[in-house]
Amino acid sequence: MEHENKQKITGNISALVDNLKVEHVIDYLLEHQVLPPPEYEDFVEKLGSSTSTMRNLARRLLLIIINCSNPNCYQVFCDALEKARYYNLLRLLEPQRPLPAVIAQARDRAVDSDHLSDTREENRIEDTRTEKEDQNILDLHGNDAAREVGIL
Numbered sequence: 001m002e003h004e005n006k007q008k009i010t011g012n013i014s015a016l017v018d019n020l021k022v023e024h025v026i027d028y029l030l031e032h033q034v035l036p037p038p039e040y041e042d043f044v045e046k047l048g049s050s051t052s053t054m055r056n057l058a059r060r061l062l063l064i065i066i067n068c069s070n071p072n073c074y075q076v077f078c079d080a081l082e083k084a085r086y087y088n089l090l091r092l093l094e095p096q097r098p099l100p101a102v103i104a105q106a107r108d109r110a111v112d113s114d115h116l117s118d119t120r121e122e123n124r125i126e127d128t129r130t131e132k133e134d135q136n137i138l139d140l141h142g143n144d145a146a147r148e149v150g151i152l
Contacts, residue, residue: 002074022047026061032076033070035064087099
């Protein structure tokens with residue numbers, strides 16, 4: 001693995017250890033020759049253990065990935081994170097990597113929804129202001145003036 005990629009993993013080791021569940025990525029890593037079969041079997045045997053053991057398994061897996069001789073191991077690990085939907089961890093390692101289309105669309109919808117909420121709030125404020133203006137016309141000029149401007 002390239003030094004730069006090792007640094008990306010070691011620089012984010014706490015977040016990776018705290019959030020990565022090895023059972024979500026080990027099958028993919030075995031399929032792509034990043035995780036050797038004996039290591040895979042050992043991981044499988046220890047799945048479902050205590051939280052501290054699970055964190056230790058994550059540490060051990062990350063060390064295997066860092067020391068992997070497969071030149072594609074970093075890319076395979078990132079692909080495994082994406083496949084397992086660890087987008088938050090993937091963004092730590094590869095902030096420039098494009099999000100899957102479904103996630104990008106959901107993010108865009110959330111932004112559109114925020115904009116829509118802002119627009120609704122602006123309309124509500126405008127409606128409130130118009131109601132107050134209408135009431136002021138009624139108070140100042142009476143019903144005849146209100147009828148003339150179309151309030152009543």
